[in-house]
Amino acid sequence: MQNCSGGNCSSKNDTLEGDCYHSTLALVLPIVYSVIAFLAITGNFSLIFIIIKKKEMHNVTNILIANLSTCDLLISIICLPFTVVYTLMDYWIFGEAMCKLTNMVQCVSVSVSVFTLVLIALERYQLIINPRGWRPSNLHAFIGIFVVWILAICIAIPLAIHVVFEESPLNNFPQYKGTFICHERWPSLSSQNIFTNVMLVVQYFGPLCFIGMCYLKIYIRLKRRNVAMETMRENKYRSNETKRINVLLISIVVATAVCWLPLHIFNIVAELIPAESMVCTNLWSSVCHLMAMISTCINPIFYGFLNRNLQQDLLIAFRFCRCSSREDDYETITMSTIQSDVSKTSFKLSSPEASA
Template sequence: MPKMPNSAPLPPVPPLAILNCSSPANCSLGNLSAIVHADECHGNQPLFVIMAIAYSAVAFLGVVGNLALILVIARQRELHNVTNVLIANLSLSDLLMAVMCLPFTFVYTFMDHWVFGAIMCKLNSLVQCCSVSVSIFSLVLIAVERHQLILHPRGWRPSLSQAWLGVAFTWTLALLTATPFLLFSVVTDAPLRQLPSIFQEHYRGKVVCVEEWPSREFKLTYTTTMLLLQYLVPLGFIFICYFKIYGRLRQRRNLMDRMRENKYRNNETKRINVMLFSIVVAFAVCWLPLNVFNAVIDWNHEVAMNCTHNPLFSLCHLTAMCSVCVNPVFYGFLNRNFQRDLRAFRLCKSLSVREDEY
């Protein structure tokens, strides 16, 4: 893994690439004897600069965009509906990811050791797992709401209070599923003390944030379950919902073309559904590389014992982190209604400041 540039010569392979890691916050004590040609891997300053710029841009857009989206929905009462409550919940999870995971993971990846303490070691893993779970669970609830609205307009539809219950449920379930990260994430120097002598001096007095699982079988069972729970099963359910929505809208199109008012309403409904489905597709695409990377490393960690581990992980992780920008871009800045509400929010804030001056 590349080393953060400094005035001293960059060390060879960092420990994260050889500790059976599926992510910097998801490392376990592995078989260190598999290191080969460690002295051929060196830090890459151009790569660090490029990744630093990319991570900074994603973090900035994620924080500013999601914060703006949450504030607009919170301040505009006419936006208080089921879909927007769930969208705000999705933005909150993305905001936490941008603040709590992006910077720490980037620094850890390029510094080769953990400098943020034991509490942050546990919180970083916990928050990332929770945020991903809340995001996908929110997308599931949005799909259910759209499914009921389009296919069963006169049947049961979630109320605003039920939407808030859904928000509470997503966070409760996310926290429960992330509990192992809280229990097993530890700060230790044990892996570093097992490294070959060529590494010993550089890593003297340093620690890493790793997961000490009860057994390899326990870890594989948990990570495979989370892959199903956080990605494959929810996305399959969501795609089925939107496929049924698409089919129903196609059936209605000919009937609604006869009346201009209904045609406009149908176009607006279609626009909203396309926007929400685009968020789902973007989420699936962003998280696919990292999920594949994690699965491969978890089941065959020997493939990580080479110089390509860190650049490949960084690319996969950065792609996943781009998901924190998806919600503001699709729902916000490409949405004329949101742009109008954002201008109204800024105008109200400006008028409030002027009134305070008198």
């Protein structure tokens, strides 16, 4: 099993823990991995499809959300299926190229995801804290996405260099004769620790602290603004929509942080405690990695539950049921313009008084 969080990977074959690992999760883990991969592929593909298809969804926030889903889709297609097979077989059968590629893709995708969450927080901060100032456009969103992908690739290069494809150390056992593993091999333990700690800050604690500060200031500003707006019906409606959108985005950030936290904690503990002193190392490594992979399903789940427009679009696109006319119930407020003083879109009035 290849467990990569910011480049810290461990192979299930480093030690033989047959009783500890196989008696508990040898069959359960592959099934759960397969379910996660299926949900992540279908959910993220559907979300990207809807965002691309609907012109009214072409705004900065949705473009960044689509980039998040692209990262999760890459992990689901390129990494998770190979992880399932690796879990079942205990050795790597896909060759050196796929060994390096799966690790590289996962590391890059994790970096791009967290950097994209930073961009979303920055966009929300600018629109709410300084609504009359500079506003990011769709072009700025694409430029930001390009920059974070280049940065993430550069960050992952050391990992790609030090991931190796070599004979399994368990070749003495008949069932592993002539097999290979895919894992990291660094020149020294200190260099591995330095890379892991840097990635821990770059991919996790640093971005989350920054995002937390942005949303804290947004919360304070919105709380003050609501007091002045609560007597105006239209502004109150816009305020409620703002809250709903911010809840959606914060939920994605919090859920992502929670999913990746166990694996980061495991990596820290693994560096501090000698391997021979840890009990069921591979079992805990597998469970923590599984928790991290659940994050690939977060984006479509939260976005689908909290975005009524997307729910209707998915129902129409996949013909699950007959939906009412879009002209009657489609919310015309876009996520990136809702904070502005004058919305770029109209408010749909459905009451008889309004139509009169």
